[in-house]
Amino acid sequence: MIRFDNLSKRYTGGFEALRNVSFEMDSGEMAFLTGHSGAGKSTLLKLLMLIERPTAGNLLINGKNLNRLAKSRIPFYRRQLGVVFQNHQLLFDRTVFDNVALPLQVSGYSPSEIGRRVRAALDSVGLLDREKQSPIELSGGEQQRVGIARAVVHKPKILLADEPTGNLDPQLSAEIMALFRRFQDVGVTVLVATHDISLINKMNMRIMRLNQGELELDEVAHGLD
């Protein structure tokens, strides 16, 4: 599903954020991306979202080389992704419903279809009764769940999360992680960038650790570290 092939990213300032990173993820697989801040986690996700382009190497999604993707096709590629941001990136000028509906509106779904899918997504994160509220009225954990609902409302094949539990207490973090596993169970490929080692070590999952732009560890954790 996702294949990094000797990928490097050097920013214009000369800083090398990623160096010869290679890995593969199968469809329906879930993995964690860890490392210190500045190790290249965000850059890796940005490459997947096509916010940044690699300076060397190939990035293949579903067998297609993203380097060859025309600029005009980028929006359509992004519609296959679901992204959960660290600071949730919700819009406070509209309701929870409208926030979650955004990816569907952008893809041109009809209003009735949007209504059905948004409610299904909100239901899956347990916030169905909050649809008419503004995100600003919700707690941090609830806001993050709205962000997750928005990331999955269009049933993406790949779900990316950048520090999704950043500001949450352990219990809320565990809930969020359980949510991700549920999506993995229905066949979504899930890649979560996090520094929350204690949390992921309990989960017996694949961990990829970045260090100064290099992939220094790629294994299934069994209570290491």
Add this chain to the structure above:
Amino acid sequence: MASTKQTARDSQHAKRGARGSTVSRLDKWRGYKYHHRTTLQSSFAKMLREPLQTLLTVLVIAIALTLPTALYISVENIRQLSGGVESSAQITVFVKKGARPVAIEKLGEQLGKLSGVSSVSYISAQTALEEFNAQSGFGSALQYLDENPLPDAFLVQPLLLNDSAKLVAEIRQITLVDDVQLDMEWLSRLDALLDMGRKLVLALAAALGMGVILVVGNTIRLAIQSRRDEIIIVKLVGGTDAYVRRPFLYTGLLFGFFGALIGALMLIGLGFWLEPSVNDLASLYQSQFRLSGLGLSGFAALLVIGGSVGLAGAWISVSQHMRDIKPR
């Protein structure tokens, strides 16, 4: 070509749809229509949320559109008025010296029978001399002349000014006619003046049109800045450039449209305000002249022009400022 591409994309979509989401074509169309409607509504709602700012922008646009339009209407009115005056242009026909009175009388009849002639009046050399005496004040000097230097003449009133050139040529052919003069020099001067007026309207319209584009462009620039977060998120969830652009284009269109609407109302008000004085003036000149305003088609044209100029301003601004927002 485009359609084969489209079907290829659709089939690709269908394959993907087996696992992800299927959107039928009809659904897409419904969604598209719905999106356009809601975008227009929300653009309008956002304008109303800052009523003072919106009003100021709309007024600036209205004034910029009203000025050249008012000038244009004035020029058109003057042209209409001069059309009425043109019909009073007369042809003076001078008779050859020494023509016998009978021949002169016959000539008068002949002139009256020409097609396109409304009326003919005779001014004998004697009458002309007396008139000249009375008006010029050279009476005493004329006494020293042996004979009357003035010829007999006819004043011919053409039915239509357009025919007068043809009429002049025709009259010239008559043997007894010495010379023909068409009294319309001042008319061609007025025509030249009106021509200049029209050019001035064009130049003013172009300059103020640029002004409207700049005003709308600046308003849209501010709107883009204040909605930066939204643009970034929309792009990250797969919004196309066209999708991101759309609300701003609608905003520009609405600004232009409402500016034109207010401008048109201002012109109508101006018309009502001027009408009594114009009618007074016209009655003093015993003229049937009536002030003509924008008219329905002019009204519609002004709205279309306002909308397009607003749209153009928004387009220029959006394509310039969207480039600064990452991701692209």
